Structures are given as C-alpha cells and as structure tokens.
Amino acid sequence: MPREFTLPVQHCVPWPARQGAPLRFLVVWLALQPGLSRCAEPKLDHARWLSGFRDGIKHYRDKSDRTSYPRYRDDQTREIADNLRRYQRVNGGWPANFDPLRILSDDELRQLKADQSKEDTSLDNHATYPNTEYLGWAYTRLGDPGDRDAAIRGIEFLLKSQYANGGWPHSWPSRNDYRPRITLVDGVMVGVLKTLHLVADRRLPFEWVSSELSDRAREAVERGDRRLLALQWKRNGVLTGWASQYDEVTLQPARGRSYELPALISSESVGVIEYLMSFENPSPEVVAAIDAGVRWLQDSTIHGLRIERVKAETVRFENHTSHDDVVAIEDPAAPPLWARFYDLETNEPVLANRDGGRVTKLSEIARERRTGYSWYGGYARHLLENNYPAWQARRQERAAGKAGSDSKL
Helix, strand or coil, rough: CCCCCCCCCCCCCCCHHHHCCCHHHHHHHHHCCCCCCCHHCCCCCCHHHHHHHHHHHHHHHHHHCCCCCCCCCCCCCCHHHHHHHHCCCCCCCCCCCCCEEEECCCCHHHHHCCCCCCCCCCHHHCHHHHHHHHHHHHHHHCHHHHHHHHHHHHHHHHHHHHCCCCEEECEEECCCCCCCCEECCHHHHHHHHHHHHHCCCCCCCCCCHHHHHHHHHHHHHHHHHHHHCCCCCHHHHHHHCCCCCCCCCCCCCCCCCCCCCCCHHHHHHHHHHHHHHHCCCCCCCCCCHHHHHHHHHHHHCCCEEEEEEEEEEEEECCCEEEEEEEEEEECCCCCCEECCCEECCCCCCCEEECCCEECHHHHHHHHHHCCCCCEEEEECHHHHHHHHHHHHHHHHHHHHHHHHHHHHH
C-alpha cells in the first residue's frame, strides 16, 4: 500500500517550539534574531484548525437548543486549548458534541474535572482527531508542553482504538449497541486516517513527534488503508461503494442507529474516494477502487427530484428544533441528487423511521427524522464534475511525462 499522501506545505517552526520550550523563552529567542524571516513563525490559520469542530458544535447546539452563549474569539488559542485539555478524558480521547470555544462556568469546570475518568470517548461527529490536531498546532504555536502531552495522548488513543483488522469503531472503549462497529459514517475512518498520516509524515501540526510514534502511526495507516479497500462492497462481483458501518468481527455491513439500516452510503463513499485520490502514487488496486466507486455514484444519481424546505409550525424535538418541514417534489429541471443510503442488493434508496421500519417515500418518515437527518443531497456532484476529472487529468499528465522521460533513455 502506498504511503504517499498529498498534504499542505509544511510551515516553518521556531527551533524552541520544536524543543518544547516555554513561551517566554520563545519570545526572547525570537527577539534576539533580528534577521529572522517571518517564515519562522507558523501561520496563524485559525479557521483551518477550528474547522474540525463544526460538526460537534452543531450537534451540541441542536441537543441543547442553545445558539447564543459566551464564546472565546477564534484567535484565543490558549483558552481554546485549555478547554480541550479539560474535556479530554484520562484514556486520551474526548466525548462527542461540545463547543471548545464556549466559556465555561466554575460549576462546569468542576464537573469536567470530576468527569475525566469517564469512558464516554468517541470518534463520532468528528470527535477526538480534530481535538488532537488543534492541540498539536497550539503546541507548535505556543510551545506549552501541556498541549504537546495532551496531543500525544490523543494520538495514543487513536492508535489503541484501532482494531487489529485495521478498522476504527464509532466509539471506544464502549461496547454498547452500534458503537463497536467499524464506522465510515460521519467520516470516522477517513478522518482518523488523515490525522495519522500527518503524524506518520511528521507534518504540521505534528513535526515534533518522535520517530517511534511516527513509525507506529505509519503502520496503523497502512493497516487502515488496506481495510478501507477491503470494505468496498461487491455486488455480483462488481465493486460499488462503501457501507456506513460494518460488523467488527464479520466485516459485513451492519445497522447503525435504529434508522440507519445496513446499506451503502453515498456521502461517505465520496469521502473515501477523495481520500484515495489524495495518494501521490496510487497502486492499481487504489485506482480500481476509485474508478469503481465513481461508476457506482454515477449509476446511483437521482434525476428529476428536488428536496425543498417549506414553512411549518416550530416543534422542539429531543435532539433538534424543527422550524420547517422537508418535502420531495418531482421536477425535471432539478439538479442531480443522491440518496444518503442505497440498498446493498437492489441499489434502491433506503429510508427508515426510528422504529427501524423501512419506507419508500420521504413523506413516510416522521417529521422528527425527516427534518433532523439528511436523506438526500448533492453529495457526489463536486466529485463527479470537478475532482474526479481533475484527478484523471493529473494522472494522464504524469503518465505522458513518464513516457516522455522513458523515450529519452
């Protein structure tokens, strides 16, 4: 399995930060370097490192029905990193669905300290791996050894939560319900693999990790990549897309939550394909997986259906507030759509209610799940119209360049 991975250009990092020096020493050191280029300071790209929190923040706000509360500014790296360290559990992971930028009360701070031994840690809704990256970046920027140590514990959590077969569960170490399942939904496996690629290659924000830790991350990535390829579903011997979750023992597609039936998932299949396309030198097996996944998405395109939100009475449900309703309207001029889930055998869209009962129309789903879940979307449009053709063009250019070089020998 190729280990090459296309990543952002590494920023320059001051020598003291690499050595774990305190911030006060870093400031003095920089002041004594009159000719030092600004390249010596890592770019303060706050939006990039905060972007991984979006999903968790959304779920926190939906669940709590709170959209307005005191928050730190995006540039308050120290305070945000402190919050992440408070939420981190002893096992190195984090619970899902909180806002790291929220200013906590004294009572909440005391409760978080009491909760540190909990094992409610998860990878769902982009939990744990974005936190680990942010703390790695905070250490690169501020030089606080506490951020470094917290990031290392996060990396160790990612490594020990991986199954021997290469997959990652929805949550670890929980064995309840669907949480042990190998999970692709909400980007779990791909998200973890991307973070561990950064560790393996000692790239921003993990330039400072030890060679021993980077080697272990590389081995985990190689196992994870092999498993990801092996999980691609075959229908009548033909590769298609990927399922949302898999049984961790049998490796067969499995049910997630009650309304998430065993099925292929379009949105996360797009994520897997884009991840595989980021390999610098993909193997023939990787190329075949990409091409097959794209063909399946092309074959799964839904035409003539428009999903629209319409005015409705506001209703507060347990996990979200519904201010409108969602309807499916036949429209020949509608842009292409994809169902989130597709039947493993027939490739028909899969829709279901919380009781697990499968239905055939969006209108047959109760409003709570109809408005609180994304059953249809333009999931594959950008991949099919832009990213995949661009990837093919790059491969053709490389092949032509190689052929030209070989002809000169």
